Amino acid sequence: MTVYTRFLSQSHIGKYGSWLKSLDPVTLRAYFGIGLGPQGIDGLIRKFKKDLAHHHFLVAQIDNKWVGVIHIASYEDTVEFGVIIQKEYRRMGIADQMLGEALMWAQNRQYKKLIMHCIVENYPIRKLCQKHGLIAQNVYGDVEATMNLPKSNWLSVYHELIQRQVNWYYYLKSLGA
Ligand SMILES: CC(C)(COP(=O)(O)OP(=O)(O)OC[C@H]1O[C@@H](n2cnc3c(N)ncnc32)[C@H](O)[C@@H]1OP(=O)(O)O)[C@@H](O)C(=O)NCCC(=O)NCCS
Incomplete structure (x- = not known):
């Protein structure tokens, strides 16, 4: 079972909304901190569409099926990550893999925090x-976890490049190309 990732193109952000709606209520509550229904999700997607430059979505797939997403919101020199892995695919190291990739992506784009x-x-x-x-x-009763991101270097850029090529290979394979 191969997990591969790709960044969602801006024209497909609506798919993130549909995927969120397919998740169970417990997962949505764990992620948002509140029970968010379909209308709330639609509102969120509308908000993202109005500000595409500051929202990125790293999607993990297995056999062409979405199994996890990291939403990356950026502002100034800071990125905020929100990660969800579909219930049936947890404890397989998928969030681990995605977080590593998202961290490198942010590092290589000069984000600092x-x-x-x-x-x-x-x-x-x-x-x-x-x-x-x-x-x-x-x-204020919640937990904020932070880190200062390391500076990018030739190794981190090279690493990301290789990672993208591998992911691209598995993506094309899943399409039967
Ligand atoms: C939190 C979440 C993203 C973890 O995804 P996952 O793919 O199951 O995590 P991984 O298998 O990659 O585990 C990576 C690490 O996370 C921690 N972890 C994950 N699930 C855990 C659990 N049930 N209990 C304790 N630690 C856990 C461990 O440190 C683990 O490392 P280890 O396997 O070496 O112990 C997933 O449980 C989830 O989607 N939850 C609902 C949405 C949510 O709460 N999102 C967070 C809001 S930003």
């Missing part, structure tokens, strides 16, 4: 952040 917001009860995401070197602190 990463933030991830987690609700206090969300133990898996707090552990994931800890594993990747983010420092957590309590902010």
